[in-house]
Amino acid sequence: MRLGKITENALKRSVLKQLRTEFKNTTSAAVGTDCAFSEKKRTFSTIVPVTVNVQDAAFYGVVKAVNGLVSQGLIPDHVEVSALLPIDAEEQVIKKIVADAIRAAKFCKVVYSGGHTEVTSAVNRPLVTVSAVGSCDDVSKSSGLFDSKPAPGQMLVMTKWAAMEGTAMLAAEKYQELTGRYPAPFIDDAISLREALFVGKEMDIAVESGITAAHDLSNGGVFAGLWDMAARAGCGLKVDMRCIPLRQETVEICEFFGLNPYHLLSGGSLLLATDNGEKLVADLRENGILAVVIGELVEGNDKVIINSDETRFLESPQADEILTVLG
Structure with a gap:
């Protein structure tokens, strides 16, 4: 098997299938x-x-x-x-x-x-x-967002920045190498991203604002999270790659190690599905949380990534890029 998170097919075949066979009438992992x-x-x-x-x-x-x-x-x-x-x-x-x-x-x-x-x-x-x-705070009600599902027509909102978790890890573990090219304060700023990894504040705001699903963008990065969200919704998606927020520290560190930031650990960033993306973005920004509408869920199975004049289909999740450096 490959390094990192197992593939979706392997997860379904060897894990979820057994759970659903042995516990037919019980809702659990998905x-x-x-x-x-x-x-x-x-x-x-x-x-x-x-x-x-x-x-x-x-x-x-x-x-x-x-x-x-x-x-x-x-x-x-x-x-x-x-x-x-x-x-x-x-x-x-x-x-x-x-x-x-x-x-x-x-x-x-x-x-x-x-x-x-x-x-x-x-x-x-x-x-x-x-x-x-x-x-959950009330067992008589729906279990948080676990029982709800995103749907075609809903907007996709992303918080904070892509690859912030991986950026912080690489900056700390490869500090000597990186400060040989970049100023130390620049790399220190990258390390400090780990202090923004907890998502409690933005989730409180998002739930109050109105969302149907949320996904912590961690293993496999933003692209893996997008794939997972579409899989949960049972539909396709359309995302503008230029709208995905990136820190300059991430751009430079990924370039230094030859990594794709969209496949890099992105813990601390949330992918949110909502009927009203503009309201959600406004509510989050009003509370000091960077948020951007990056796309929408669509009917069908096509998962489309648009980058200027280039259009391509999202591939199934790959092994996280950080494993090539810190594996």
């Missing part, structure tokens, strides 16, 4: 959603293994796991962190993992309730996995 849930108690959970080789894996893992709940309109409660360490790991390694996890939990306003730590010969570098658990 393509294009960011969490799963227990139908009986309406308790929701996410699980995030951080396979990218970064020093602050626990920070990214906690934020990503919590975002998986928040992006479905749910209320996160606590996180648990599992750390598998290689046999040559020093105690300071686990100390940093826990410190990073606590910092992220405070950042996301959730409880770090514990986890598991083990030294094993099965790994050659620390492997961090984070689970987040939450609920």
Whole structure:
């Protein structure tokens, strides 16, 4: 199998098919959603293994796991962190993992309730996995956005910037290389993007403004998120590539490493489906959140990306670009 997130077909064949066979009358995981849930108690959970080789894996893992709940309109409660360490790991390694996890939990306003730590010969570098658990505010109502679906005719709004998560990771992990070409303050600004990865504020605004679906743009980047949104809606889409917001730091760092920013980790950015894109954008911007209408969902199966005079079809999600540098 390829590196990174498994393909949609493999997910359907080897994971979702088994779930639907064994639990025919139970609603749970689905393509294009960011969490799963227990139908009986309406308790929701996410699980995030951080396979990218970064020093602050626990920070990214906690934020990503919590975002998986928040992006479905749910209320996160606590996180648990599992750390598998290689046999040559020093105690300071686990100390940093826990410190990073606590910092992220405070950042996301959730409880770090514990986890598991083990030294094993099965790994050659620390492997961090984070689970987040939450609920909806009223079990008698729809479970956040989990029960709603986007539909043709709705507009697609994107918040913040594409590839901000991957940009922050690369800037921190490859600092010496990058500051050999770019000014240190420029790369420091790129690293600081990780402080904008939590999506709680914008989700509160978006739910109040009126949305039918939300997707945290993480693994595979913006293009993977667009594919997932269309799959969830069961239709096609049309997106203007020029409207997708990019930071200059992202452009320069991606050019430095020869990466496609539209296939790069984009955690912290949301893809939102709504009947009124202009209102949603205005509501978000009024609260200091960058937001842009980038396209719409359309009838049929064609997933079209327009870039000036060039038109092409969106391909199924590829392995995340960051794995070519930090895999």
